[in-house]
Amino acid sequence: MDIRLEQASLHWQHHCVFSDLNLTLPGGQWTSILGQSGVGKSSLLQLLCGIADEAAITGQIFCSDGQPLAGRVAWMAQQDLLLPWLSVLDNVLLGARLQGGTVGSEQVEQARHLLVQVELGNRANARPAQLSGGQRQRVALARTLFQDQPLVCMDEPFSALDAITRLKLQDLAAELLADRTVLMITHDPLEALRLSDRILVLRGAPARLSDPIIPAGQTPRAIHDQQVLQLQAQLLELLAGEAS
Amino acid sequence: MMSLLRPIGITLGLLLSWQLIVWLTDAPRFILPGPLLVFNTLIDQFPLLMKHAGVTLAEILLGMLLGAGLGLISALSLITWGRLRRWLLPVLVISQAIPVFALAPVLMLWLGYGMTSKVAMATLIIYFPVTAACFDGLRQTPTGYLQLARTLGAGRRTQLLQIRLPAALPAFGSGLRVAASVAPIGAVVGEWVGSSTGLGYLMLHANARMQVDLMFAALLVLAVMALALYFSVNLIARRLTPWLNESTSSVTRGDTP
Known part of the structure; x- marks a missing residue:
């Protein structure tokens, strides 16, 4: 498009x-x-x-x-904008969470897959504060990809x-x-x-x-x-x- | 180990100097009772003290619950409705010019000598600090979080409940801590002005009959109660915001990105 x-x-x-x-x-x-x-x-x-x-x-x-x-549109900013009270996995799932309704197991599976792709598969349950700056920005990238928007x-x-x-x-x-x-x-x-x-x-x-x-x-x-x-x-x- | 020894050492030192002053000045027991005497009274009068302490504690807890609840609801309303904010915020600030203590006699008049007026005192004294802390917390949500939520298709309600509210929890925690330290003041002042139960009443009563040792014992119970309250609230506030404790670097401690 x-x-x-x-x-x-x-x-x-x-x-x-x-x-x-x-x-x-x-x-x-x-x-x-x-x-x-x-x-x-x-x-x-x-x-x-x-x-x-x-x-x-x-x-x-x-x-x-x-x-x-x-x-x-999926937006990725200079700051990672990870919500400190959510786990890494929930931050990736943020789009689904804010849309209301429940997060399906398929979506969780997809988010986990994206975390593996950004080489953070084993940190899914960590909180953002426990990650380094580069790791946090990788989570932000995974969150952006999870949205799967045309732009x-x-x-x-x-x-x-x-x-x-x-x-x-x-x-x-x-x-x-x-x-x-x-x-x-x-x-x-x-x-x-x-x-x-x-x-x-x-x-x-x-x-x-x-x-x-x-x-x-x-x-x-x-x-x-x-x-x-x-x-x-x-x-x-x-x-x-x-x-x- | 040292962190445990230090407060014990300080307490023992203070008690010792207290007892020394009593010995050296030979103060009569109705002016300054020694710590041993106070301790004896505490044990002798324990059932009486507990009966009154229970009433005061109930007043404080009810006041905290109401004050914190109302404060949180007010802050949420102020954030949600701009018109309400413009009308109500000045009223709230001006209302703080009236000392809550000055209201105590009026509250007695309206709500009677029972527990209601004391709960109202505690509620009133807590309400403003909690409202102010929550309101500030809700207002200072990092813009980036809200912009992100908007690009993720979150409506105003979702933004408020899922972004602003959790982001304001640390501020709410501070409000609760302040509330825990001022709530006992509200309840005790209420009891002084007029009541037939509670630690405040017991202290006035003991004072009038020169039972200064009982007064000190009541004061001791009150202090222990206030400390326990503060530390429980502190614990709850930390449970509410687990991400603040886990943070390893100061950069990410609840700051705005």
């Missing part, structure tokens, strides 16, 4: 961050938006998730199947982690989210280059989206890939140029 966002505009304290922004998310592809802080990229993602401050940001969302997008929106999902944990989680995410429609917001060019099919840069004042950069090859791309390194340098220069 393709998703199209049209004429999005964001106003922050009587000042226009961007207006008339159009964004297309082709079905089954991983799109990343790269930009600096304060450029409105998180608001853009929250608009798609239906949790944006509606007074500030407006825009129209169209899905290629003609249905509204509301309620069909996955990730807001700097790995930026709170240390470099090594981040690389491992990127590989895991690339594997588990293959062939899904994903929108990822990040300020790390390397992360975008490793994981994305299409990269858009949001920059300027008012901000505009660049033409898509489409790196070749399979994701997750290697960190020493020549093309990745070259593009990373270009993207960094592009972003730094704006800052100066």
Whole structure:
């Protein structure tokens, strides 16, 4: 399913961050938006998730199947947002729990399977406080996958982690989210280059989206890939140029 | 081991200095009875003390139950209905300017000399701290949790009951702890103002008849009761929030992500 966002505009304290922004998310592809802080990229993602401050940001969302997008997005934030009073398993099942009604044994089975996939099968009954930052974000990934929605929106999902944990989680995410429609917001060019099919840069004042950069090859791309390194340098220069 | 020895040592030391003061100053027993005398009275008058302690304890417990229940319900209502909040919150704050003790005679007048007026005193004195603690707890739910719940399709009711309420449990626990430490004050003040049973009554009665040793014994029973109450409530509050005790790092201790 393709998703199209049209004429999005964001106003922050009587000042226009961007207006008339159009964004297309082709079905089954991983799109990343790269930009600096304060450029409105998180608001853009929250608009798609239906949790944006509606007074500030407006825009129209169209899905290629003609249905509204509301309620069909899985959101993964920079913080893991695991509820401390629930076990790891119940956190993965949170979607089912909040929908009301009872959680079926099939769903529990599926959640356990996802925990095995994120290599936390033996920690299902632990509480989030007993896990490390990387483990907690893996649980958040499992929770996002459990929702099984047509669109996955990730807001700097790995930026709170240390470099090594981040690389491992990127590989895991690339594997588990293959062939899904994903929108990822990040300020790390390397992360975008490793994981994305299409990269858009949001920059300027008012901000505009660049033409898509489409790196070749399979994701997750290697960190020493020549093309990745070259593009990373270009993207960094592009972003730094704006800052100066 | 040391943690057990320390309080015992402190208690023994205090008792010893108490007895020493009595010996050294040769204070008459109707001014300052020594700990041995108080202890003797405690044993001699044990049935009498327990009879009155039972009444006071019942008043305190009923007051706590009502105060905490009403406080929780009020906090939930204030969070749920914005209009109610705008009208009621100022009233609640202003009502705190009236000292609850000053209301005691009025409560006697309205509710009589029986247990009802004392339970009302304890309830009133607890109500505000519990309401304030719960309300703050409910209001300070991390936005991220609520946004996540919204993307998961949770309605307002589900958000309140499954996200806001559990997230506010640590604050509710603090409210309960405060309640446990002030509830005995409410009950005893109520008894002082007018009653025919309870430890507060017993103390006034003993005081009037110069039975200072009995007064001290009643005070001792009251102190033990208040301590036991506090520690039981503390235990319950910790049971309500098991995730706070298990946490290994300070980063995840009930903070906002």
